Amino acid sequence: MTIQKYIEAVEKADSADLLLEATEALAEQKDPAAIPTLIEILGYNNPGAAVAAVDGLIDIGEAAVPDLLDNLDDYNYGARAWTIRAFAGIGDPRALDLLLKAASTDFSLSVRRAAARGLGFINWSKLPLEDILPAQKRILETLLLVCEDGEWVVRYAAVVGLQALLEEKSEDSEFVKQILEKFQFISKKDPEIAVRGRALMALAKINYPNFV
């Protein structure tokens, strides 16, 4: 089957189940020609298909970034959340400003959640050497603030993002110190037991890398 046939199958799908099936099949092709269709699916009200489309876009990777940036829909919060998830999964530094802003200020908690996690997984090899440290400092500053978000799941995601950043910066004593202090604090003081547990897991992973 040509990629065009897979795209047609998505366009013809007239039920939620058919759309899901067609999206999964299209996403599996990992073909950049599928990008516009996969992006369109993010705006449909079909969470199953949106998950498959996000996975497909992440597999395609940086080739999808320009179209994703062009199509950021300010008015459809659902589509925006899925787009940020795609950026978070691709980890392309071109989306860094967007992720920083989304993690700390977006209206929707699922967008803040996805962005907070994504900030820990930026592909630094895509950035000029001299730009890396300043960008990482901005991420650290933002994620430390996001640890105070009113929603437990956003704080949880910030811990996950910080853990990934710490693994990236394990040689930089200033990063290590600030992040470890934050984890210690969260593991004792966060009001949600699930967030305290996640901070404990991050600490265990750092102290005993083979434990987790």
Add this chain to the structure above:
Amino acid sequence: MQQEYAEFGEPESLTEEVAIARLLQKKDLGQRYYAAWWLGRFRVTTAAAIDALLLALEDSEDRAPDGGYPLRRNAARALGKLGDKRAIAPLIRCLDFPDVYVREAAAQSLETIGDDSCIAPLLKLLAGGVAAAKQVPGKPHLVQPYEAIIEALGTLGAKEAKDEIEPFLEHPFPKVQYAAARAMYQLTGNAIYGDILVKALAGDNLQLRRSALIDLGAIGYYPAGEAIFNTLAENSMKLIALRGLLEYQLKKESQTSTLSRESIKLMQLMDGLL
């Protein structure tokens, strides 16, 4: 797509005094309704707030087109959130009130307050069993708020209710079946009941999958972890369900200083849904 009601619009900010005054006045019914919700939402647990809500629970001014009592419903819900023991007897009296949504709110609030004295009156509402649990002609609801009643009995650990609840696993409404499975798991710890809810995650109706997610989170059924991760539903809902499982695990192990394999597994699943 993402259900995030709480995010749409900041609630009007009142003060405790203003909210109580609005609840006690009789002219503007809309203000009373909102004030009752507000006191619950912002956990105003002072004696004056409880007094005002208990008065609102007796209100007959605010009537819905369907004959219902919206202010009583909201007052009953708010009293559950506030958890004051003084509300128990008045809420039990609400279980005999004609408006089914008042009975539902009362059952849910009694579940939250968690006092054994409501077990017998709740059980009474299951009289007649599944045969009596019919839909009210022309209405979406059944003759009693069975889900709320059964869930409350489960949460309250009412082991004496097992024989009455079990037949509801065969009720024609899936959500009532799930409520029965949830309660039976809480009352017996038997995995067959948890597995009924796991199986529901593979069903083809999104509303029912969401309902099963909420139930599994509420009972903290660890073996459901992978199925929750894989079911087709919003990540937000799956994360909340997995948090429910994780809370049960973490509370179990709070005496020990290390995380269990089960807790780590659940957090790894949650990480994959962010």
